[in-house]
Amino acid sequence: MKPLSRRAFLRNSAALAAVPAISAVPGLARAADFTFKCGHDLPVTHPVHLRLQAASKRIASATKGRFDLQVFGDGQLGRVADMFTQVRTGGIDMALIPDVVIATLVPVVSINAVGFAFADQNAAFSAMDGELGAYVCKNITQAGLVVLNRIWENGFRQVTSGTHPIRTPDDFHGFKIRVPVSPLVVSMFKALGAGPAALNLSEVYTALQTKVVDGQENPLTTIYSSKFYEVQKYCSMTNHQWNGDWMLISPTSWSGVPDDIRKIVTREVNQSAVDLRGDVDKLNHSLMQTLTQHGMVFNDTDPEAFRAKLKASGFYAQWHKKFGDEAWGILAKYAKDLA
DSSP states (O other), rough: OOOOOHHHHHHHHHHHHOOOOGGGGGGGSOOOOEEEEEEESSSTSSSHHHHHHHHHHHHHHHTSHHHHHEEEOOOOOOHHHHHHHHHHHHHEEEEEEEEEHHTSSSGGGGGGSSTOOOSHHHHHHHHHHHHHHHHHHHHHHHHHHHSSOOOOOEEEEEEEESSSSOGGGGGTOOOEEOOOHHHHHHHHHHHHEEEEEEEOOOGGHHHHHSSSSSSSEEOHHHHHHTTGGTTOOEEEOOOOOOOOEEEEEEEHTTTTTOHHHHHHHHHHHHHHHHHHHHHHHHHHHHHHHHHHHTTTTEEEEOOHHHHHHHHHHHHHHHHHHHHHHHHHHHHHHHSSOOO
């Protein structure tokens, strides 16, 4: 497959949102009855941002301009933890929040990020569109939040390093790695022998550049859009976690929106979440070549070796106990052997 240049990445991604602007659509000149600000922390070149913009335009068209969804990327509305607090308190209307961050309030939300749980994307989608996703959404709702029931894929996460490739669990010994602010992720990398440092995404590039940490872990799309290839040499295809973001809505803001508009917003935002899956899949196939052209060196890994290390350390037993038998039993229907 032909490698994807940065210019092509931006051009192709922009095409995802190639829908006429609101002001150009006949009959949409009226002021919106409802204006919702929606934040996320990914770069504005990331497919997530572009899919949200596409949803915004479809919502404006379907509601005849009554609902204006304004999308703010790159942490413009605050760090992820701050946005999570703000959407809970009504400070902002909507935010795309990573599962592992929501888990600081509702621990079971991070269950899909259990290390080396899913064999492939299809297993993850089956779980999150099925019983596991429904169980997670129920728990988020019980915590007093509004959540839309289609997860926004981040996908499988890979490890990058500025010092050496990660081929086996032993390569994590003494390795300082940036991780999200998440007890599950911190716990997993400690169990693998690394030294995890929890930082927000906006802080990662500088931490890598100044060698505060040796490496980080993220999906290829984020590694590329955040330009980590400029400050990292190696990319190890560990596929150590599959995770995503949930679209949360302030209950205060949502309560004032009529049911007919709620249905449109839910439908279109969920549609963009599903559309994103194809974007991520296509990009992952070409980004390895593109990142190689930028100087990154790739290597494959054996998931069984890492899974065995987590079993031996008691990681799975620890999180089985924390999540409980019911949640773990649902995960087990879709996951690899985690006993």
